[in-house]
Amino acid sequence: MKILGFLKGCRLYGAYLGVFIGMALGQIVSPSVAATGVIEDDSPSEATSVISRNAVTLTLAEVMALSLAHHPRLEAIAQEREASDGSLRQAKTLANPMLTIMDENLGNDRLAEAGDRAISLQVGQLIELGGKRSARIAVADQARLLANWSYAAKRLDIIFEVKQRFIDMLAAQMRLDLAQDLADVADQTTEVVAKRVQAGKVSPIEHVKAQLVQANAQVELAQAQRYLDAARSALAASMGQQTPKFEAVQGVLDETPEIPPLDVLENRLLQAPEQHRWENELARQEALLAGEKAKRIPDLTLIAGASRYSQFDDVGYHAGVSLPLPLFDRNRGGVEQASRRLDKAEYERLDDGVGRRTELLQNHQQYLALSDQLATLRETLLPGAERAFAATQKGYQLGKFGFLEVLDAQRTLFQTNSLFVQVQADRQRVIARIERIVGGELAVTAPSVTAP
DSSP, X not given: OOOOOHHHHHHHHHHHHHHHHXXXXXXXXXXXXXXXXXXXXXXXXXXXXXXXXXXXXXXXXXXXXXXXXXXXXXXXXXXXXXXXXXXXXXXXXXXXXXXXXXEOOTTOHHHHXXXXXXXXXXXXXXXXXXXXXXXXXXXXXXXXHHHHHHHHHHHHHHHHHHHHHHHHHHHHXXXXXXXHHHHHHHHHHHHXXXXXXXXXXXXXXXXXXXXXXXXXXXXXXHHHHHHHHHHHHHHHHHTTOSSOOOOEEOOBTTOOOOOOOHHHHHHHGGGSXXXXXXXXXXXXXXXXXXXXXXXXXXXXXXXXXXXXETTTTEEEEEXXXXXXXXXXXXXXXXXXXXXXXXXXHHHHHHHHHHHHHHHHHHHHHHHHHHHHHHHHIIIIIHHXXXXXXXXXXXXXXXXXXXXXXXXXXXXXXXXXHHXXXXXXXXXXXXXXXXXXXXXXXXXXXXXXXXXX
8 A cells, every 4th residue: 555645644553553442442442643744835724733723833934934034143144235335335435635734934933034934735636546446346346246145145044044943843743743643552552451451351461561661652752842842942043032932833744846957956056146156256356456456556646735925925836746656565465465365266166166066966865865765665664564553453353463563563653654754854954955055946947046
């Protein structure tokens, strides 16, 4: 029998359990139903929550909206974007003119008595030569673009973090539901065995064994609840909540998009924010190099002014030029430094590209491996565990198997379902990592990534 999903498997298991207990007590006990969840599901009717229907539940879209709206890291880097806009405005600003006022012959009594004093006023304006201003503007402009792409990358980091925590909580809900099912089974089984002991059909030692299984199931249930509480707190922190203001999330772990082929994913690496960041970083380093080369050309200062001579009661005008002589400082060190940093940035870009491609390849292979494992679980392990449990409980009624064989088959079925949940969650995490690496949703076939 092919199992279509975890929910169907748990229902079938519950049916087998009901038959087993019913055969023992002469009545049918209705099975419990396991919860499932969705990574991205906009239709609540398709999701089953382990929490009460009256509880507050959130979808991934709602969690993501709250997280992006209140995440402090995103707000911090948004301020850096604003700062880069200010840097660009400042880079475009011209140098202020310089005003000079001089009163000559203040300390010369003889010339002062003769009325030979002069008051001069002059204005100087720095004229940047060699493209210094344009290079400075280019550096600030590339820094602004870098800040925008850094914001886009940080936004993807937060999306990835939220998806991971959402997956963790979704899986924790499903494990809690499994643990609750196991505890319910243990309680009912203990009651069944107690009545059979009283009827003299089985040895009292089986009741002791059932009680041990019951106690262990309660321990696992408490542990599953703690894991869920921790996952809820972590997800709440992503939304800026010190204490969780929600009870559950809803979705289905087993619904995942088919990821594109590896060559398509590699092409999408070119659209990732990191790729654009490196392009802007190289452009910024080139602008810095151009600015250092421009410093070899001295700037010109134009001077114009007037002097009033008290002896003649007359005014004289003058103009001049101030130009440093580049005899000793040709800024060779600055040019060499900027050139080496440009080379360094190029090597870092290549290294980052190789690293991201390697990470993509590893996650792609992991996705394929997990997909194969899920197929094996659906088609072989889950049906086999269910058939084994059904055969064991039937053999128990016929006296062919002992109570331990029934408990072993029961535990195997629960462990297989638990593994199924774990592999589903692992594959979802891998998909989230691939989306972070390529910089967008995998469902988008022709991405257009732009900086916010």
